[in-house]
Amino acid sequence: MKLNPVIIQRKNLHKKLWDDVRPQDVNDLEWEIGAYSYDFFEECGFNFPIEVNTAPELYKLCQSVKEKLNVQEDVWFQIKNRIGIRGNAIVSGNNIYPSIVRLSATAIDQLNEDELSFLIGHELGHVINKDVVIRFYYDLKYGKDGASNKLAHSMKAYTLFSELEADRYGYLACGSMESYISFLYKCRCGFDFSKSGVSFQQFMKGNHNRVQFFIKGEHMGSDTHPYDAIRIEALHIFSTSKDSRELSSRMYPILYHLDHNTK
Numbered sequence: 001m002k003l004n005p006v007i008i009q010r011k012n013l014h015k016k017l018w019d020d021v022r023p024q025d026v027n028d029l030e031w032e033i034g035a036y037s038y039d040f041f042e043e044c045g046f047n048f049p050i051e052v053n054t055a056p057e058l059y060k061l062c063q064s065v066k067e068k069l070n071v072q073e074d075v076w077f078q079i080k081n082r083i084g085i086r087g088n089a090i091v092s093g094n095n096i097y098p099s100i101v102r103l104s105a106t107a108i109d110q111l112n113e114d115e116l117s118f119l120i121g122h123e124l125g126h127v128i129n130k131d132v133v134i135r136f137y138y139d140l141k142y143g144k145d146g147a148s149n150k151l152a153h154s155m156k157a158y159t160l161f162s163e164l165e166a167d168r169y170g171y172l173a174c175g176s177m178e179s180y181i182s183f184l185y186k187c188r189c190g191f192d193f194s195k196s197g198v199s200f201q202q203f204m205k206g207n208h209n210r211v212q213f214f215i216k217g218e219h220m221g222s223d224t225h226p227y228d229a230i231r232i233e234a235l236h237i238f239s240t241s242k243d244s245r246e247l248s249s250r251m252y253p254i255l256y257h258l259d260h261n262t263k
């Protein structure tokens with residue numbers, strides 16, 4: 001059964017933050033368009049467009065993931081001239097510019113097709129949820145530390161939840177937990193999990209223990225991403241739950257601790 005990837009707690013936080021940070025002043029919106037276009041044009045020259053004529057195979061892969069996730073809006077794909085396996089999404093908050101998904105040159109070089117599909121799907125997840133736009137408006141309104149503690153906490157929790165949800169889109173794109181884990185390992189240290197001979201079942205058992213250790217402790221990840229072990233556990237739950245009720249009850253301890261231990 002295909003489960004809905006939306007994490008309802010993230011969606012609720014999105015509404016709360018959006019109602020608070022959305023600019024009322026048209027000048028702020030213009031400022032946003034200006035900032036976006038600066039990033040867009042400044043960086044464009046350093047990145048290589050993934051288009052049907054420039055990189056046909058990669059273009060096909062990007063488009064097939066986009067179709068699989070039913071992303072209707074215009075999205076440009078680019079090869080980012082950076083070392084290290086990473087992707088990012090420049091998410092447009094308006095109808096003037098398209099969103100852009102960038103895949104690093106190293107990612108394209110070192111990831112196999114399933115792992116790359118995961119990365120594309122993950123970044124498209126951020127486009128679908130307009131995650132960066134919320135962050136942008138939040139920073140625009142409050143600067144670094146200007147929001148109330150409660151709202152600042154909501155923003156941090158939102159950021160962590162949004163990564164877990166983006167992982168679900170990545171999973172829907174590639175359909176394989178093994179590919180997700182091998183993607184994370186390659187990303188962190190270049191290690192090729194699929195060549196290691198490590199049993200996936202044994203790995204998941206060990207991972208479950210690691211997550212319990214984190215849950216008992218106070219820290220659940222950085223400001224922007226939950227620990228890899230938590231991300232793996234959360235996606236494992238998503239990929240093995242029979243229905244949405246089971247999914248939300250198994251996810252509850254993870255979301256609770258991410259929320260309550262976010263500093």
Ligand SMILES: [Zn+2]
Nearest residue numbers: 122126163166
């Ligand atoms: Zn992400």
